[in-house]
Structure formats: C-alpha cells, structure tokens
Amino acid sequence: MGVFDIKALLITALIFVPIERLFGLRPGQKIFRKAFFNDLIYALFNGAPIALGLIAVVTLSTSTLGRLVPDYVGRAVSSQPIWLQVMETIVIADICFYFAHRAFHAxxxxxxxxxxxxxxxxLDWLAGHRIHPIDQILTKGASFVPLxxxxxxxxxxxxxxxxxxxHALLLHANVKLNVGPLRWLIxxxxxxxxxxxxxxxxYDKNFAGQLAFIDMLFGTMHLPADTVPxxxxxxxPIPQTYIEQLAYPLIPRGKTNETPATRDA
Ligand SMILES: [Zn+2]
Ligand SMILES: [Zn+2]
Structure with missing residues (x-):
C-alpha cells in the first residue's frame, strides 16, 4: 500500500468488512474494536517506509549479488509461461519467508x-497491517530478493x-473459512x-505466509482440528501508539526483551 493510499484502503474495507460481518469467526467482535485507530494509522502510513526500505534492499542485493547468477538462468526463468512463473515465485518466496520469519521469532x-x-x-483484516517497518522490510526482502x-x-x-x-489480509481476517483438506497445503x-x-x-508454529505444507516439512505445524485460539x-510490554511502537525495539530495556520461548502462557 502506497503513501496515503486511502482509495486502496477503502476498497479493501469494502471487501473485508462485509465478509467479516457475514462469516465472522468471532461475530461479537466490533468493527471499531480496541486499537482500531492505531491499526488504521499503520494501514495509512506504514506503506511508505516499507516501500522505500524494500526498494533499497532489492536494489542493493541485486546490484551486489546479481552477478552470481548466470544470464542464461534469468533468460530460462523469464521465458516460462506467466502462470508457471507465478506458481514458482510463491513456492520460492514462501520458503525464504519461512526462514526469515522463524529468525524473527528465534x-x-x-x-x-x-x-x-x-x-x-x-485479529481482523485491519490488524494485519500492524507490523514494524523493519520487520516487514526484512521478511519481504527475503521473499522478493531471490525472485x-x-x-x-x-x-x-x-x-x-x-x-x-x-493473502496476508485474509490470514488475519476475522473469518471462518473452511478450506477442507486444502488447509494442509495452503x-x-x-x-x-x-x-x-x-x-x-x-508458540513458534505456523511460520509460512502462504503454503502451510512448508511448516509440515519442517515440523512446525500446529493445526488442531477445527479449533481456534x-x-x-x-x-x-508493547506500548499503545504507532510512534511508541516504532521506537519500542530500539529502546534498551534490560531483561524485558522476552522471546516466545521464555514468555509465560
Ligand atoms: Zn510471527
Ligand atoms: Zn500475522
């Protein structure tokens, strides 16, 4: 999402709000729930630093590492049919995303x-926008650079x-969606x-962004029957506002930087 991209956000809201009303996983959850306005700030303003950071990461990586990949590889890859290329990008990017995401937990x-x-x-479609730009730049960078x-x-x-x-918006949405046996794949x-x-x-399960079977391959899948958390x-101790949340990882705080492995249930 670009800078002040209100139009894209409105279209997204027009798609997801009715779906969440009709097929809500938690039907009682309000649209204007706790932290709604803070997440709205993410949806409106977080796209700009992410886009800039991602362009920098991709440009730097391709200009330094690009020479390692022979030209004929690129010619062979880009001459495949588009649909095949898209399927391959999803598999390659998600394996890379998996490990980057896992590193952010470890x-x-x-x-x-x-x-x-x-x-x-x-959780809802809007809450999914709450991501620290450094987090998103590095995990998305891990997905896009290899492509x-x-x-x-x-x-x-x-x-x-x-x-x-x-897909990322859908994953966070407050929806009950039965995909049958596909849930082991996607x-x-x-x-x-x-x-x-x-x-x-x-804790430390289900790291994949698009392909659930990657977690199955690496033994990190947690998908108990039809239950939800x-x-x-x-x-x-995460602060409440956007600016404080951006600063939070950078402020030294001694022993309070818990990892999922050490925090209490
Ligand atoms: Zn995570
Ligand atoms: Zn998430």
Whole structure:
C-alpha cells in the first residue's frame, strides 16, 4: 500500500468488512474494536517506509549479488509461461519467508521488532497491517530478493506481490473459512490465527505466509482440528501508539526483551 493510499484502503474495507460481518469467526467482535485507530494509522502510513526500505534492499542485493547468477538462468526463468512463473515465485518466496520469519521469532533482538505484530489482541483484516517497518522490510526482502536474482519477469513478480498482499489480509481476517483438506497445503485464517495464539503449545508454529505444507516439512505445524485460539497477543510490554511502537525495539530495556520461548502462557 502506497503513501496515503486511502482509495486502496477503502476498497479493501469494502471487501473485508462485509465478509467479516457475514462469516465472522468471532461475530461479537466490533468493527471499531480496541486499537482500531492505531491499526488504521499503520494501514495509512506504514506503506511508505516499507516501500522505500524494500526498494533499497532489492536494489542493493541485486546490484551486489546479481552477478552470481548466470544470464542464461534469468533468460530460462523469464521465458516460462506467466502462470508457471507465478506458481514458482510463491513456492520460492514462501520458503525464504519461512526462514526469515522463524529468525524473527528465534533471535531476541529481531523478536522485539516482530513482537509489535504479535501484540494484536483482536485479529481482523485491519490488524494485519500492524507490523514494524523493519520487520516487514526484512521478511519481504527475503521473499522478493531471490525472485529478482533468479530473473522472474516483472509481470510475474507484480502478480505474486498482489496475491501475497491479498493473502496476508485474509490470514488475519476475522473469518471462518473452511478450506477442507486444502488447509494442509495452503495457509488459511485458522492456520495464521494459531500463529498469533497466546498459548504455549502454539508458540513458534505456523511460520509460512502462504503454503502451510512448508511448516509440515519442517515440523512446525500446529493445526488442531477445527479449533481456534482462545486469545491472541504477547506478554511483552508493547506500548499503545504507532510512534511508541516504532521506537519500542530500539529502546534498551534490560531483561524485558522476552522471546516466545521464555514468555509465560
Ligand atoms: Zn510471527
Ligand atoms: Zn500475522
């Protein structure tokens, strides 16, 4: 989402608010819930620093590492049909996203950035925008840089970026969506809601952004039957406002930088 992209945000709201009203996982949850306005600030203003940071990361990586990939690789990759390229971008990007996301959970300094996203206590499409820009720049960078290095066409990367964004909104949405056996293959709202659960059994599980089977491959899947978590959030002392949340990971605070492995359920 670009700078002050109110039009895109309105369209997104027009799609997701009715879906959440009709198929709500928690029908009692209000539209104007706790932290609604703070998450709205993220949706409106966070896109600009993320876009700038991502352009810097992609430009720097492709100009330094680009020479490592022979030209014929790029020619072969970009000459494939678009639909095949898009499928490949999803698989490659999500494997890279998986490890970047896992690192944000495992390394205490990185967790302080990622804890902002996990501070969401009422999940919906808007809450999904609450991500520290450094967190989003690095995890999205991990997804996108390999695609540019391997030479995927700009069209296929643009289609991938759209699918990635729409999927991320859906994962956080307050919706009950039964995808049947596909839930073992594709990341569903249930899958990602468990990633946000404030329950010890679910800590450090379901890292994939789009393909749930990656978690199955690496033994980090937690998808118990048709259940959803009782509550979401973290015990870390996350402040309430956008500016304070941006500053939070950078302010030294001694022993309070808990990781999911040490926090209490
Ligand atoms: Zn996470
Ligand atoms: Zn999330």
């Amino acid at each position: 390394v205490p300094f990185l967790w302080r950035f990622h804890a902002i996203h996990h501070s969401i206590e009422e 540019y290095l391997l030479g995927f066409s700009n069209e296929s990367i643009a289609i991938f970026a759209f699918i990635f964004h729409a 990341a569903s709202p249930q899958f990602h809601h468990w990633h946000h659960a404030r329950a010890r059994a679910a 009782e509550r979401y959030g973290v015990d870390d």
